[in-house]
Amino acid sequence: MSMKITKAIFPVAGLGTRFLPATKANPKEMMPVVDKPLIQYAVEDALAAGITELIFVTSSSKRAIEDHFDSNFELESNLLERGKQDLLDIVQGILPAGVSCAYIRQKSPQGLGHAVLCAKQLISNEPFAVLLADDLIDGGKQSCLQQMLDVFQQTQTSVVAVEKITKEDTKKYGVIDVESTEHHITSIRGIVEKPEPANAPSNLGVVGRYILTPAIFDLLENTAQGSGGEIQLTDAIAKLLKKETVMALQFKGKRYDCGSKLGYLEATIAYALKHPEVAADFRLLLREFAECTA
Ligand code: UTP
Numbered sequence: 155m156s157m158k159i160t161k162a163i164f165p166v167a168g169l170g171t172r173f174l175p176a177t178k179a180n181p182k183e184m185m186p187v188v189d190k191p192l193i194q195y196a197v198e199d200a201l202a203a204g205i206t207e208l209i210f211v212t213s214s215s216k217r218a219i220e221d222h223f224d225s226n227f228e229l230e231s232n233l234l235e236r237g238k239q240d241l242l243d244i245v246q247g248i249l250p251a252g253v254s255c256a257y258i259r260q261k262s263p264q265g266l267g268h269a270v271l272c273a274k275q276l277i278s279n280e281p282f283a284v285l286l287a288d289d290l291i292d293g294g295k296q297s298c299l300q301q302m303l304d305v306f307q308q309t310q311t312s313v314v315a316v317e318k319i320t321k322e323d324t325k326k327y328g329v330i331d332v333e334s335t336e337h338h339i340t341s342i343r344g345i346v347e348k349p350e351p352a353n354a355p356s357n358l359g360v361v362g363r364y365i366l367t368p369a370i371f372d373l374l375e376n377t378a379q380g381s382g383g384e385i386q387l388t389d390a391i392a393k394l395l396k397k398e399t400v401m402a403l404q405f406k407g408k409r410y411d412c413g414s415k416l417g418y419l420e421a422t423i424a425y426a427l428k429h430p431e432v433a434a435d436f437r438l439l440l441r442e443f444a445e446c447t448a
Pocket of ligand 1: 169170182183264
């Protein structure tokens with residue numbers, strides 16, 4: 155019987171050190187791209203794929219995320235009194251009716267694998283999605299997660315999103331071993347976290363969207379610290395694919411690595427250039443800049 159995926163985990167408990175000092179008191183996941191925080195884009199990706207239960211793995215410095223997805227009585231009544239219905243709609247429309255949020259703490263940042271494990275008790279014996287907000291993905295007509303769910307519907311297996319990366323970037327990603335990198339949907343033979351370019355099994359790097367079967371939890375419980383002294387999700391997936399098929403999808407769309415300064419700036423430019431309110435003026439601004447610096 156085919157399973158429907160309704161739950162998604164959003165690990166948001168990392169320290170965001172690459173954006174210090176901005177992330178000293180504010181969550182990296184709340185940094186805006188034009189006018190929406192990164193976490194909201196990831197949530198929208200999940201909602202577009204039919205996810206209805208959102209599970210955030212947070213830490214003490216991430217309360218702003220909880221507040222963002224809660225109602226704000228003072229703000230809403232102020233907007234109502236001033237007749238700002240358009241802004242009220244934006245604020246009240248962040249989450250549609252029927253979507254629930256749960257928050258669980260990761261006491262210390264012990265890695266992505268550990269963060270996912272923290273949500274175990276909120277996931278029954280069912281497959282689920284994991285979305286990392288710092289990977290902002292513009293899937294065009296179909297969200298990246300929806301594309302992955304289409305693969306899941308056919309295979310009923312775990313699915314990871316991958317994209318082609320440069321050789322020098324293998325040190326930043328989980329890299330998969332596949333028979334051919336030319337197939338857009340393929341089963342994974344192996345996976346390794348942050349390999350040196352010379353040891354990388356391919357040029358396909360895993361990005362921040364996963365569909366996982368619940369078998370991952372037992373494997374995470376028995377996964378020792380790996381790269382960077384953290385419990386790596388990649389290491390547990392390496393064990394999972396010895397027991398079950400794990401698929402890789404080279405998704406359609408453009409990913410912005412908003413965990414890095416340059417990727418974040420690129421995303422800001424790309425999203426500003428298609429934002430109905432500012433696109434035209436921003437295009438002019440960019441042209442002026444290009445002329446000044448030419
Ligand atoms: P990253 O490694 O990209 O984020 O984790 P980071 O550690 O916060 O950032 P830097 O490298 O110090 O700048 C990817 C996602 O996983 C979450 C992060 O919050 C981010 O959304 N994460 C990471 C956790 O929830 N817990 C962890 O222990 C590690």
